[in-house]
Amino acid sequence: MSIRDKRKLTGIPDGVIGRLPVYYRYLEELDRNDVKRISSAQLGEALEITAAQIRSDFSYFGSFGQQGYGYRVDELKKQIGAILGLSREYRMVLIGAGNIGRALANYQNFARRGFKIVAIFDSNPLLEGNYLAGCVIQPVSKLESYLKENEIDIGIIATPYEYRQELCDFLVDNGVKGIWNFSPIHLNVPEHVVVEHTHLTDNLLQLSFRLNENALISGGFDEDSQKE
Amino acid sequence: MSIRDKRKLTGIPDGVIGRLPVYYRYLEELDRNDVKRISSAQLGEALEITAAQIRSDFSYFGSFGQQGYGYRVDELKKQIGAILGLSREYRMVLIGAGNIGRALANYQNFARRGFKIVAIFDSNPLLEGNYLAGCVIQPVSKLESYLKENEIDIGIIATPYEYRQELCDFLVDNGVKGIWNFSPIHLNVPEHVVVEHTHLTDNLLQLSFRLNENALISGGFDEDSQKE
């Protein structure tokens, strides 16, 4: 079965999609440090992923290496970048200029990779007209006309309580194809729309669980606490 | 095999751990809205998870429901909260008072759940002495003495480039048991320490990949774009 067939029939597993940015990030770093060549074994060592898995992940998309040599860092980085969709620009609107919204707007690395925040909206009238990262903060009432006049790829939802599902529906109805959700709620979207959830609290609760799990195990099982 | 045996032998699967905070968050919302009772089918409907998986997840920890009735919302919330380790407080230090660091420090929901930022450090001398969310920003040179004098559970690494692995090692050497890493690098830690990675860029790149994957599939396969 061809790579394209496999992809069409089964889709790319979530695990693979989750690891692609990890590879990309590390390849960027290697490239910055002028490393020219890397093997799947070396990659695996650095990222705590098995070499077999790395090769298997890559094989969903093609053959990027050379037997007996490994991978050329710059080449592999370029290929994975293309797979991730980094060869074009994305226009994003940010809804919510609170703590998280401001951090995202000021973060330079998104724009550097082609993800531009082109408009910012907030329901707080006190913020209206203020500048944030070079954008005027607009009232949410202007969102609809803005979306009708501008093609937007991604909507970032960083409003803590109000709106949420309704806001998401509104963005989708007005042509936004991707939602990046920071609000602490599960959003339902139609099949053709993509949602990425970034729930900081969930991450912290997972950390909390594992802290206690570790404590529990090393409490009960002394031989385990010896392991490196 | 008892629940406790199962847990000890195999550990809890990552998927389960990842879903626990999702359940918890939704139960909080139900509780706020005075919902008293919920079935695994209803939970699954709202969260796009199968009912069987939800019941299977819960069964790693015990039996919290009643046949023919379902789950009492307040009770289940309490139980999952306890499993997540929310019955005690956690003391956290924040390293890095940049965009993300400031957003985290100002975010009220961590403290509300028992996760307190008790000290903030930054390597930028211009920030030294400024207040952030009620904490003085201290120079990183004071971190060592601070950790020796105070028991800290979690270190939040929100420094974009400098330090990173070295900083992580330093925190671990000084007794920190959990690391919440926002820097764009993979951190290696000893077995007894827990790392949680929150890489915002990775989330955005995953969204980017899926946007293109969807476009690709509906481009090639018109019958697919008909699906709801």
Added chain:
DNA sequence: TAGATTGTTAATCGATTAACAATC
């Protein structure tokens, strides 16, 4: 009681890993 829904087992599905022929 009858109806509903849990907790758990067995079956299925999918992802990871080990192994190795291909080949640079």
Added chain:
DNA sequence: TAGATTGTTAATCGATTAACAATC
């Protein structure tokens, strides 16, 4: 060439799902 490492297949492992007896 000999050595190294890929890409891929088959084997293994683990997670999800379907089904249902137990029982509230």
